Amino acid sequence: MQVRFSYAxxxxxxxxxxxxxxxxxxxxKKSNLALSADVTHCEDVLALADKIGPEICxxxxxxDILEDFDQTFPLELRKLADxxxxxxxxxxxxADIGNTVKLQYEKGIYHIADWADIINAHSLPGSGIxxxxxxxxxxxxxxxxxxAEMSSANNLFTKDYAMQTLRMAxxxxxxxxxxxxxxxxxxxxxxxxxxxxxxxxxxxxxxxQQYVTPEIALVKHQSDIIIVGRGIIKAEDTLAEARxxxxxxxxxxxxxxxx
Ligand code: 5BU
Numbered sequence: 427m428q429v430r431f432s433y434a435x436x437x438x439x440x441x442x443x444x445x446x447x448x449x450x451x452x453x454x455k456k457s458n459l460a461l462s463a464d465v466t467h468c469e470d471v472l473a474l475a476d477k478i479g480p481e482i483c484x485x486x487x488x489x490d491i492l493e494d495f496d497q498t499f500p501l502e503l504r505k506l507a508d509x510x511x512x513x514x515x516x517x518x519x520x521a522d523i524g525n526t527v528k529l530q531y532e533k534g535i536y537h538i539a540d541w542a543d544i545i546n547a548h549s550l551p552g553s554g555i556x557x558x559x560x561x562x563x564x565x566x567x568x569x570x571x572x573x574a575e576m577s578s579a580n581n582l583f584t585k586d587y588a589m590q591t592l593r594m595a596x597x598x599x600x601x602x603x604x605x606x607x608x609x610x611x612x613x614x615x616x617x618x619x620x621x622x623x624x625x626x627x628x629x630x631x632x633x634x635q636q637y638v639t640p641e642i643a644l645v646k647h648q649s650d651i652i653i654v655g656r657g658i659i660k661a662e663d664t665l666a667e668a669r670x671x672x673x674x675x676x677x678x679x680x681x682x683x684x685x
Contacts, residue, residue, distance in 0.1 A: 577623025
């Protein structure tokens with residue numbers, strides 16, 4: 427089995443301050459769990475953030491599914507991120523030309539750049555998408571994940587697409603922190619891999635989502651962070667369930683960690 431550097435060791439390889447912070451946060455907090463808080467009211471996101479916050483390294487949201495977004499929401503979320511020491515990830519999946527994504531990131535109703543530590547984007551439009559987002563995000567010390575693979579059935583991603591996405595990221599190491607992918611893509615220890623489509627039992631949902639277990643994601647596929655939504659938020663006891671995922675994630679990380 428391939429032995430890997432610890433999260434703390436990998437912080438030294440990051441060229442982006444936020445990526446470094448994330449690796450150290452994961453190491454200090456002993457969590458590689460990201461909660462996907464896919465609920466549609468601000469108070470429900472905030473309640474999840476307060477309750478599950480101590481267990482996670484990242485809280486991921488889709489701000490555009492909130493029915494009652496207002497400008498106080500990001501401020502409240504930031505307070506909870508500081509209180510519980512997690513990063514905020516807006517799963518916006520930008521996918522347009524550089525000039526448009528720049529506006530989508532900074533302007534509009536949401537002002538995503540003002541509060542999201544991490545955002546993600548498709549590499550499909552070409553490297554201008556990264557340049558556009560970077561013009562806004564770099565000075566705010568934000569980080570970008572490129573989508574190299576998706577978890578959904580019958581998606582059009584290929585191995586070659588993932589490799590070209592990696593090559594694109596390599597052009598912007600000061601802003602790109604890693605990938606949304608199902609597996610590790612490179613031997614450079616500075617990249618962070620986050621994997622959605624994770625539940626304690628492998629399976630599918632009725633709309634094509636495909637689940638792997640924390641062990642498959644972190645041990646077999648060498649990813650770094652498990653992103654879990656319904657596996658936790660639909661549980662009767664969300665905190666107890668989050669703890670199960672956190673333990674499973676940390677145990678899986680330690681299987682092939684060098685430290
Ligand atoms: P789930 O409830 O654990 O299935 O939620 C998964 C979340 O991750 C959800 O917010 C998706 O939008 C997100 N996601 C995903 O499921 N698969 C992907 O490939 C990407 C994002 Br990229």
